[in-house]
Amino acid sequence: MTGSEKISVSESKSTGAEGGYRPGYEVAAERILEYVVRAGLQLGDRLPTEKDLADEVQMSRTVVREAVKILSALGRLSVQKGRGIYVSMPEQSSWQQSLANFLPADLRQVDELFEFRRHLETTTALLAAQRAAPAQVKAVREAAQESAEAAKHGDLDAFTLADEAFHTGIAAAAANMFFASTVDAMRRLQRQVTTIGLAGVAGGSLQVAAQQHVAIAEAIAAGETDRAETLMAEHIDMTAQQFKQEIWRRVVPGDDTRM
Secondary structure, eight states, X not given: OOGGGOOOHHHHEEEXXXXXXXXXXXXXXXXXXXXXXXXXXOTTOBOOOHHHHHHHHTSOHHHHHHHHHHHHHTTSEEEETTTEEEEOOOOOOHHHHHHHTOOTTOHHHHHHHHHHHHHHHHHHHHHHHHHOOHHHHHXXXXXXXXXXXXXXXXXXXXXXXXXXXXXXXXXXXTTOHHHXXXXXXXXXXXXXXXXXXXXXXXXXXXXXXHHHHHHHHHHHHTTOHHHHHHHHHHHHHHHHHHHHHHHHHHHSTTOOTTO
């Protein structure tokens, strides 16, 4: 083993933040994932050759080769013989499968969706009240006001866009990428309910929903965590009830007794 194939002592063991040691392949794997993010590579995109990748992460080809094997086993990379290294993802999880199997006109599943949204978005509202930067507070307030204007004119399309910006804005202000990505996934499912289960009809009063948006935005702006959480819970509960009533009316016209 010579030249670039040699593993230096510093590569084989890297000092951690607390003075411990990490195997070089762990450091290389971390740097490769950082490179994927930094380069903006998406699922299916090709990475540089092993040699060039070693240059990018400033480690030997031998260590990089070992790191690629690990990342391939974890499902983050795919090594295709004769073609190269590609960005991949782990096998479909039960979470992804549940999203794929969602039925937007099934009352039970819609109920489960809003039950989950209630726990999810009350937490994002609380965190946003704690963590939101001034620009994020401004964005949430503007989205709330836009929803109020749209509701005033009965403009469902404009309200839907503002509603989307409001909820995703709060999720972003929570400063946690897992909350933000999950809120986005739940919003996608709710769009299915609106488009298929409700066929473009608003699930309740736009004006009441907009008033709730404004109140939540002000609680976040004031840093009132408990109030932001409580108002968001009320908002999700009201929206859930209205959506389910509208779907039930379509299933059994003229019968609201089961709601």
